[in-house]
Amino acid sequence: MTIVSKTSNSISCSRLLLLFVCLILSATYAMSEEVDQETEAADSQQSQGWIEDFLQTLGADGEFDPNKLIDFSYLPGPFYNPEMDLGVGISAVGLYQIDSDDDVSQLSSLVINGLASTNGALGVAVANKTFINQDQQRFYLNAELFDAPDVFYGVGYDTNHQDTNRIDFNQRIASINPMLLQRMSPTSFVGIGFDFSYAEASKIELLDSVVEPDILDESSRSVGLNVLLNHDSRDNVLNPRSGRILEIDARFYRQYLGSKTDFDVYNALYSEYMQTGRDEDILAWQVRGRFTSGEVPWDQLSKVGGGDLLRGYTSGRYRDKQMLMSQVEYRLNLPGRHGMVFWAGAGMIADDVSEFDGNSILPNAGVGYRFEVKPRVNLRLDMAWGDGDSGFYFNVNEAF
Numbered sequence: 001m002t003i004v005s006k007t008s009n010s011i012s013c014s015r016l017l018l019l020f021v022c023l024i025l026s027a028t029y030a031m032s033e034e035v036d037q038e039t040e041a042a043d044s045q046q047s048q049g050w051i052e053d054f055l056q057t058l059g060a061d062g063e064f065d066p067n068k069l070i071d072f073s074y075l076p077g078p079f080y081n082p083e084m085d086l087g088v089g090i091s092a093v094g095l096y097q098i099d100s101d102d103d104v105s106q107l108s109s110l111v112i113n114g115l116a117s118t119n120g121a122l123g124v125a126v127a128n129k130t131f132i133n134q135d136q137q138r139f140y141l142n143a144e145l146f147d148a149p150d151v152f153y154g155v156g157y158d159t160n161h162q163d164t165n166r167i168d169f170n171q172r173i174a175s176i177n178p179m180l181l182q183r184m185s186p187t188s189f190v191g192i193g194f195d196f197s198y199a200e201a202s203k204i205e206l207l208d209s210v211v212e213p214d215i216l217d218e219s220s221r222s223v224g225l226n227v228l229l230n231h232d233s234r235d236n237v238l239n240p241r242s243g244r245i246l247e248i249d250a251r252f253y254r255q256y257l258g259s260k261t262d263f264d265v266y267n268a269l270y271s272e273y274m275q276t277g278r279d280e281d282i283l284a285w286q287v288r289g290r291f292t293s294g295e296v297p298w299d300q301l302s303k304v305g306g307g308d309l310l311r312g313y314t315s316g317r318y319r320d321k322q323m324l325m326s327q328v329e330y331r332l333n334l335p336g337r338h339g340m341v342f343w344a345g346a347g348m349i350a351d352d353v354s355e356f357d358g359n360s361i362l363p364n365a366g367v368g369y370r371f372e373v374k375p376r377v378n379l380r381l382d383m384a385w386g387d388g389d390s391g392f393y394f395n396v397n398e399a400f
Helices: 014-035 040-057
Strands: 003-005 071-081 085-096 108-117 122-132 137-152 167-185 188-205 220-232 243-253 263-275 282-294 302-304 318-320 322-333 338-350 362-374 377-386 390-396
Touching: 071 362, 071 390, 085 362, 085 390, 137 188, 167 220, 282 302, 302 322, 302 338, 318 338
Parallel strands: none
Antiparallel strands: 003 390, 071 085, 085 108, 108 122, 122 137, 137 167, 167 188, 188 220, 220 243, 243 263, 263 282, 282 322, 302 318, 322 338, 338 362, 362 377, 377 390
8 A cells, every 4th residue: 555645735735744854854863863973872762752652652663573473563644635535544564484493584574554534435455475484485465455536547648648637536446466486596486376356437527638438437357367487686575685686477367267358467577776885775776667468458557656656656647558667766774763765767658669759758756764663664755756746655665
């Protein structure tokens, strides 16, 4: 889950912006305390102030307790945006270990995100990563159930880029994607999974748009199998500080499996994480693409925007069959459990790969605050700007 407040409504999202400013000031103060090396530990403790005290009462103590079946932290976050009105989101972040004698596998994680708003929007998302048998196998599970407002600007850059083409609607979605990965070498895995998703649109409001909303009239049901191949030398899946990942994920949706249409989706990803030599600062960058073919339903079109893919653009606004994007991020480590990030990126969408056009590039940039709630698990607050769009994001774990 990503809770987003569009910055064009600066007064309405003042509560989130105030929290963001307070956290930034807290991090800045923590950095200034580095000057006195002899009292650094005590000063860093002071600098974290009421924010850390409050988070610690929710289990966000920066530690892992192996005596608990699942060591949870709970992170609430109020939000406001024009689509959902006033609401509250909460993230439950749990770490656990399958085998206490396993000194190879990293800690497994269970993240449960939920939201509710005054206009009736409800949603829950689950992301689970389990490391098994000295990390010889990995089990990943992603699932979500949402009934919430969304936006549609048509399909393709030209229509998506026109502000007047906005269509508001309510989207109900349900999806689940379990996957089992088997280690094939010290740095490679093969995985196979099953993917089910259902989406339907209701309460469609054209506003001033000239875009035909016919594509939204049909509910979507996509059922398929996916195969994953990757090279993964990252030191940690949730929050890497070194290494790289090269991954290809192919998904095949077929009517004989229960899908309404036949289509294919191919995800390609390359990410690299490098230590800069300054304390524990990290330079991270990635290139990723999502390419589709066949009779692709409206909810399965490739998109940019949201909390992970090109922050700063409204999720659902820019969509087409093909997507290509890149982003680079500097992760600044500060005393205590504080950190900041600075990033820039760019993306493109098109109906066909041959139609990617340099004149249709979508740039973005932003700044964010990080607070370590559990070992290698960060609370993430990001402010991002795009071409005529912007957003504020409250989430757990890094964007990539």
